[in-house]
Amino acid sequence: MKDNIILIGFMGCGKTSVGIRLSYQLKRTMIDTDKWIEQKQKMTVSEIFDAYGEENFRAMETQCLKELLKTTEHQIISVGGGLPMREENHELLKQLGTVYYLKVSPQTVYERLKTDTTRPLLQVENPKERIQSLMELRSPVYEKCADRIIDVSEKSVEEILEQIEKGESI
Numbered sequence: 001m002k003d004n005i006i007l008i009g010f011m012g013c014g015k016t017s018v019g020i021r022l023s024y025q026l027k028r029t030m031i032d033t034d035k036w037i038e039q040k041q042k043m044t045v046s047e048i049f050d051a052y053g054e055e056n057f058r059a060m061e062t063q064c065l066k067e068l069l070k071t072t073e074h075q076i077i078s079v080g081g082g083l084p085m086r087e088e089n090h091e092l093l094k095q096l097g098t099v100y101y102l103k104v105s106p107q108t109v110y111e112r113l114k115t116d117t118t119r120p121l122l123q124v125e126n127p128k129e130r131i132q133s134l135m136e137l138r139s140p141v142y143e144k145c146a147d148r149i150i151d152v153s154e155k156s157v158e159e160i161l162e163q164i165e166k167g168e169s170i
């Protein structure tokens, strides 16, 4: 297994902000699978969903993990919220490093993302309901993939970092 730190969790759980701070603190580079795909495709995630559909985006996520497995060591990797839902990604995540699941409440996600327009899955009439149902489906999968679970609802980034550090000496 590689020694990357992998952050998984629902959209809006704070993977990016926690990842950036961790990266600064631990002097490790941070990679974001959405950004990696966007750079490769020269399109935003929303444009990819529009042009190619969700399934093709999911295939790009798997391809991204396979590439990262070949090239990365000792980095922070933040992965898109839906990536762990593909069964074949579980083994790839496991080989890639230690998986931290940032667990968040649906309420917090809704408050954070109610005006966001960059997440195609939440551009629906009732985003609250969509968050709730997606989370019910995804939570057990995130838990299954995780080496560590960090409850992040109503916590500051500092508190989250402290909790991550207490849980394991990284």
Ligand code: S3P
Pocket: 009, 010, 011, 012, 015, 034, 045, 079, 080, 081, 082, 083, 118, 119, 120, 121
């Ligand atoms: C998605 C989460 C997004 C992005 C895409 C799909 C999802 O990433 O990959 O919009 O299915 O939960 P973030 O979790 O970084 O928002």
